Amino acid sequence: MNVLLCSINTLKRLYDISAVEVGQHFYWQIGGFQVHAQVLITSWVVIAILLVSAILAVRNPQTIPTDSQNFFEYVLEFIRDVSKTQIGEEYGPWVPFIGTMFLFIFVSNWSGALLPWKIIQLPHGELAAPTNDINTTVALALLTSIAYFYAGLSKKGLGYFGKYIQPTPILLPINILEDFTKPLSLSFRLFGNILADELVVVVLVSLVPLVVPIPVMFLGLFTSGIQALIFATLAAAYIGESMEGHH
Amino acid sequence: MANMIMASSKPLIPVCSIHSPSPKLPVLQISLPKISKPQILSLAPSTLKSLSLLAASSLAFAPPSLAVEIEKAALFDFNLTLPIIMAEFLLLMVALDKLYFTPLGSFMDQRDAAIREKLSSVKDTSSEVKQLEEQAAAVMKAARAEISAALNKMKKETQAEVEQKLAEGRKKVEAELQEALANLERQKEETIKSLDSQIANLSQEIVKKVLPTV
Numbered sequence: 001m002n003v004l005l006c007s008i009n010t011l012k013r014l015y016d017i018s019a020v021e022v023g024q025h026f027y028w029q030i031g032g033f034q035v036h037a038q039v040l041i042t043s044w045v046v047i048a049i050l051l052v053s054a055i056l057a058v059r060n061p062q063t064i065p066t067d068s069q070n071f072f073e074y075v076l077e078f079i080r081d082v083s084k085t086q087i088g089e090e091y092g093p094w095v096p097f098i099g100t101m102f103l104f105i106f107v108s109n110w111s112g113a114l115l116p117w118k119i120i121q122l123p124h125g126e127l128a129a130p131t132n133d134i135n136t137t138v139a140l141a142l143l144t145s146i147a148y149f150y151a152g153l154s155k156k157g158l159g160y161f162g163k164y165i166q167p168t169p170i171l172l173p174i175n176i177l178e179d180f181t182k183p184l185s186l187s188f189r190l191f192g193n194i195l196a197d198e199l200v201v202v203v204l205v206s207l208v209p210l211v212v213p214i215p216v217m218f219l220g221l222f223t224s225g226i227q228a229l230i231f232a233t234l235a236a237a238y239i240g241e242s243m244e245g246h247h
Numbered sequence: 248m249a250n251m252i253m254a255s256s257k258p259l260i261p262v263c264s265i266h267s268p269s270p271k272l273p274v275l276q277i278s279l280p281k282i283s284k285p286q287i288l289s290l291a292p293s294t295l296k297s298l299s300l301l302a303a304s305s306l307a308f309a310p311p312s313l314a315v316e317i318e319k320a321a322l323f324d325f326n327l328t329l330p331i332i333m334a335e336f337l338l339l340m341v342a343l344d345k346l347y348f349t350p351l352g353s354f355m356d357q358r359d360a361a362i363r364e365k366l367s368s369v370k371d372t373s374s375e376v377k378q379l380e381e382q383a384a385a386v387m388k389a390a391r392a393e394i395s396a397a398l399n400k401m402k403k404e405t406q407a408e409v410e411q412k413l414a415e416g417r418k419k420v421e422a423e424l425q426e427a428l429a430n431l432e433r434q435k436e437e438t439i440k441s442l443d444s445q446i447a448n449l450s451q452e453i454v455k456k457v458l459p460t461v
Contacts, residue, residue, distance in 0.1 A: 025324060033327035043332060047339050054347040061354045069351075076351055095352070096344035104339060135328035143333055195322075 022199065026125035036133055038122060043130040045115075046107045075103075079232075086236035087243065094239055097147055101140065102232035105131060109194055109224030113201075113217060129194055131227075137191040141183035144235040152242030160242065182238060186231060193227045 028037040057068040065073055079099040083091040111117075112129025120127055130136045152160035164175040197220040204213040 022322065025321075030327060035326060035331060036324070036328045039328050040331060043335055047335060050339065051342055051346065054343060058347055058351045061351060063358060072347065072351060073355060076348065076355070079348075080352075096340050096348045099348055100336065100340040100343050103343070104336060130332070133328065134323055135325060136332045138325070139329045139332040140336065142329075143336060 022195075024125040026122045036125075036135060038125050038127050039130050039133040039136060042111065042117065042127055043108070043136070046104065046111055046130060049111070050103055050107055079103075082229075082233055083236050086233060087240035090243065091236075094147075094151070094236065097239075098232050098236045101144070101235055102228055105140070105190065105231050106225060106228035108136070109228055110221065112194065112198060113220050113224060128198060131190055131194045132198060134187070134191050137187040138183070140190070140231070141187035144186060144238060145179065145183045147235065148238040148242045151239045155243045163242070186234060190227055190231055193223055197223055 026037045027034045028040075053068075054072065057072040061069060076099070079102060080091070080095055082102070083095050083098045087094055108129050108131045112132060117127035149160075152163070156162075164172055166175075200216055201213055201220060204216055
């Protein structure tokens with residue numbers, strides 16, 4: 001029985017070390033509502049990174065750009081290019097939306113892969129990329145939905161709803177369904193990719209702590225970038241689609 | 248996750264009939280006690296039975312607080328985080344627009360416009376270039392005229408000098424010639440004079456010799 005208790009203690013210690021926490025959250029109470037504190041904390045860090053780097057780089061623009069300004073100009077041109085390809089000539093007002101979408105998701109994803117969040121111990125749950133949480137991705141996807149409805153309505157007024165019976169009224173149910181599948185697919189694609197990526201890395205690290213997880217980590221970085229680009233591109237494509245005329 | 252993989256191999260171990268009430272786990276809960284692989288391999292078959300007992304009982308002995316937390320674990324847990332993230336995103340969008348997209352974008356556009364203006368102004372300077380070319384041609388012409396004038400002048404001067412020297416030389420030669428001729432003449436006269444006196448003597452001797460007995 002002594003041996004038994006000893007083994008139990010060992011197992012419990014192992015449990016503490018190797019617990020992979022999925023769906024565990026660090027809750028805060030705000031006015032009777034619960035929030036996922038780990039998501040909020042990491043999202044604040046991501047926002048701080050974005051704002052500080054933007055301020056530092058764009059504070060004093062030079063005609064011949066310096067290194068950081070050059071990088072930010074490159075990023076801006078990239079975002080403008082994405083928006084222009086998807087939305088068309090009237091892309092100008094949508095650059096902040098598409099750009100913030102891309103940058104926020106990209107920095108969130110990479111922060112999950114590059115910043116050593118796990119060093120900071122939380123009472124419960126653990127810090128990870130903000131996009132690791134379904135709340136974040138659904139929030140972003142719903143904003144995209146609002147954005148493309150706003151784009152369509154401001155461009156064409158109530159005539160925007162005419163698209164539901166285009167090209168034929170038979171497609172009405174499918175067209176309405178599309179408005180639900182778009183945010184659903186956007187949010188679940190991002191959520192699933194980032195969560196799966198982090199889990200694969202965690203599992204490989206717990207099995208083989210050396211060398212082996214490194215290629216998977218690089219793959220994760222690649223996937224993270226691609227997912228950010230896909231989200232931004234699709235958001236722009238939806239906006240462009242609702243703005244283009246059906247004649 | 249690793250635990251789940253480990254846990255999935257558990258049914259391979261013969262479980263003896265000790266019924267320990269393991270907590271009912273929600274579907275998405277993945278945290279289970281871990282049994283490291285080397286440990287399994289090092290165990291003799293006889294100990295496997297007690298190991299399975301351990302595994303089961305360790306779940307039973309899990310602290311109640313842990314069980315409560317496990318109950319709450321959820322991947323699809325929507326709450327106030329969602330609207331907060333939305334608000335944060337919108338604030339970030341406004342802030343980035345004010346700090347980054349608009350200032351840097353307008354700055355880049357202005358620079359593009361300035362460069363384009365400079366390029367087009369460069370294209371319009373063909374008349375200026377023509378004028379400059381004419382100036383250059385005029386300068387070249389003047390220089391050529393100057394050079395040829397200088398050349399001509401130099402040629403004339405040289406020629407005059409050469410002629411002068413030639414004339415001098417000729418005069419000198421002529422003077423010497425005259426002198427030489429005068430000398431020759433004088434010598435000739437002297438010779439003729441001496442010859443005259445000799446002629447008289449010779450003719451007397453000839454006469455004597457021819458006419459000895461006269």
